[in-house]
Amino acid sequence: MNKRPCMEVLGTGRAVPEKILTNQDLEKMVDTSDEWILARTGIRQRHIAEPGVPLSFFAARAAREALADAGVAAEEIDLIILGTVTGDSKFPATACVVQDLIGASKAAAFDISAACSGFLYGLQLAESMMAIQGYRRILLIGGEILSSMVNWQDRDTCVLFGDGVGAVVLGPGQGACGILSTTIHSDGAFRDLLYSPGCGSLNPPSHENVDKMLHTIRMEGREVFRHAVTSMADALNQALDMAGVVVEDLDLLIPHQANLRIIEAVGKRFRLSPDKIYVNVDRFGNTSAASIPIALDEARKTGRIASGSLVGMVTFGAGFTWAAAVVRF
Ligand code: ACO
Numbered sequence: 001m002n003k004r005p006c007m008e009v010l011g012t013g014r015a016v017p018e019k020i021l022t023n024q025d026l027e028k029m030v031d032t033s034d035e036w037i038l039a040r041t042g043i044r045q046r047h048i049a050e051p052g053v054p055l056s057f058f059a060a061r062a063a064r065e066a067l068a069d070a071g072v073a074a075e076e077i078d079l080i081i082l083g084t085v086t087g088d089s090k091f092p093a094t095a096c097v098v099q100d101l102i103g104a105s106k107a108a109a110f111d112i113s114a115a116c117s118g119f120l121y122g123l124q125l126a127e128s129m130m131a132i133q134g135y136r137r138i139l140l141i142g143g144e145i146l147s148s149m150v151n152w153q154d155r156d157t158c159v160l161f162g163d164g165v166g167a168v169v170l171g172p173g174q175g176a177c178g179i180l181s182t183t184i185h186s187d188g189a190f191r192d193l194l195y196s197p198g199c200g201s202l203n204p205p206s207h208e209n210v211d212k213m214l215h216t217i218r219m220e221g222r223e224v225f226r227h228a229v230t231s232m233a234d235a236l237n238q239a240l241d242m243a244g245v246v247v248e249d250l251d252l253l254i255p256h257q258a259n260l261r262i263i264e265a266v267g268k269r270f271r272l273s274p275d276k277i278y279v280n281v282d283r284f285g286n287t288s289a290a291s292i293p294i295a296l297d298e299a300r301k302t303g304r305i306a307s308g309s310l311v312g313m314v315t316f317g318a319g320f321t322w323a324a325a326v327v328r329f
Contacts, residue, residue, distance in 0.1 A: 005178025007127045007138075009327065010171045011070025012297040015061035016047040016164035016284065023159070030155040037159045042260020046162030046285030048147045054088040055165070059143045060101035062167040066297075067102070070169035072137055074102045077169075079135040080109035081126055083118020083142045083289040085196075085318075086149060087111055095141070104139065115194075116256050116317025117184065118142050118289030119166070120325055124182035126170050138170040142289035149196055151216035160259070161217070162285030166293025177328050181242035183235055184323040190227065193220045194318040228258065228316040229265045232324070236270070236314040239324035249310050250276060250326075252299060256315035257281035257291040266314065278304065288317065305329050 022045045023034035037043055049058070059082060067074060080095045087094035095109035114121040119142030126138045143165030150158050173179070198214030199205035209215070232255065240247055247270045255263045260281055267277045278295050287294060292313050299305045307329060314324040 005173035005176070005180055005328065006131045007170050008173045008178035009168050009329065010072060011066045011068070011169040012167065012293065012300050013062045013065025013067070013069055014164065014166045014294045014297040015058040015065065016294070017049040017053070017058065019048050019050060020045050021048045026159055029152060030158060032155045032159055040261070041160060042279070042281050043159065043285045044282045047164055049145050049163045055084060055086055055143050055145045056088050056094050056097040056101060058163070058165040059094065059098045059141050059167070062143065062165040063098055063102050063139055063141060066139065066167040066169045072169050074104040075106060076137045077104040077107045077139045079126070079129060079138045080104060080107045081122045081138065081140050082109075082111045083114060083122045084111055084144055085113055085115055085118070085288065086145045098141065107139070114289070114317070114321045115319055116258065116286070116288045116291065117315045117319070117321035117323045119292045120182065120313060120315050120323035121184050121321065123179065123325055124184050124323070127179050127182060130170070130172065136172060139167060140170055141165060141167040142293045144288040144290050146217070146288060149216055151213050154216070156221060157217050157219055160286050162287050164284060164287040164290045164294050166290050166297055168293055168296065180245070180326045180328055181239045182323070182325040183238045183242060184321070185231070185235060186319050186321045188319060190320045191318070193223045193320070194218070225259070225262060227320060228262050229269070231320065231322040232256070232262070232266045232314045232316050233269045235322050235324035236266070236312055239312065239314070239326045243326035245310065245326060247272065247312075250312045251309040252276055252278055252304055253312045253314070254278045254292055254295045254299065256317070257284060257295060258286045258316070300329075
């Protein structure tokens with residue numbers, strides 16, 4: 001049974017740095033090879049910001065594109081939610097910086113931290129705030145400058161990540177279109193399998209902690225892989241049930257773009273044909289909170305999503321956190 005959606009996507013946008021780091025470039029930096037990276041991850045290249053160019057720069061660009069696509073003026077935005085773990089600084093929230101950059105003077109703005117699940121966590125939050133508080137024009141952004149916290153000497157992790165931002169403008173649902181379901185989950189017992197130990201209050205910034213590279217990403221790749229596939233499948237099943245649809249009804253699945261093998265394993269569990277699964281991890285790498293909104297924007301603007309399309313989205317990330325949503329466009 002489909003519920004009547006209270007919120008729909010009015011427009012989308014994306015922004016990625018111009019600079020591209022290929023697998024061949026990485027071969028010159030660490031002991032790795034294009035063959036290994038491609039076979040284990042499906043990644044060929046990733047976009048990397050120039051040092052010192054902050055998240056807000058790309059977030060504002062993606063936001064302006066989404067606003068133009070939606071035909072909504074910045075002054076009409078009443079709420080900005082930004083999912084990220086790589087904001088410009090510890091505080092204020094980077095969403096406040098974006099608010100100023102785009103001139104969304106009437107908006108409330110804040111960041112949320114749910115790693116790769118940041119965008120879908122934000123989608124549920126936006127829907128709740130629209131339903132309960134009556135916000136009418138919400139700018140939801142997922143973005144990361146992960147290159148700022150990658151250890152470029154660690155081949156286990158440095159080949160995986162990229163930088164970028166995706167943004168959507170959300171408004172009250174009309175008719176049958178809109179967000180049909182969202183589901184979010186966490187399990188902090190697994191927080192040490194994918195994390196950055198510094199430089200927060202646990203390991204405050206110090207020369208010693210930076211020398212130990214505590215500010216960079218640590219990951220148990222195999223464990224993350226195992227949990228990711230199971231949790232993404234569970235979340236997607238739940239979101240489909242909540243929306244009152246079955247997987248065969250989906251026109252497109254947009255999974256978090258972490259690794260082609262994870263995407264394929266999830267697709268296999270649902271017996272989805274590859275043409276129903278959106279993949280761009282080869283060009284962007286894992287952009288964490290940005291991966292779904294970047295893919296969503298590409299899919300809309302290349303015609304993979306049309307009016308009436310039923311789209312599933314599913315993700316998994318540090319925390320652990322995982323989430324899914326079903327949307328009718
Ligand atoms: N180049 C060459 N060799 C490498 C590299 C590299 N970049 N990285 C690791 N290796 C080596 C390892 O040292 C190891 O060598 P050994 O057998 O001599 O010890 C060998 O390759 C196999 O290493 P594994 O870690 O077992 O390789 P695996 O097949 O598990 O692939 C990977 C690693 C790609 C990280 C995989 O585990 C994975 O994708 N995990 C999911 C993690 C992920 O996507 N995290 C992103 C954040 S969470 C999220 O977004 C879902």
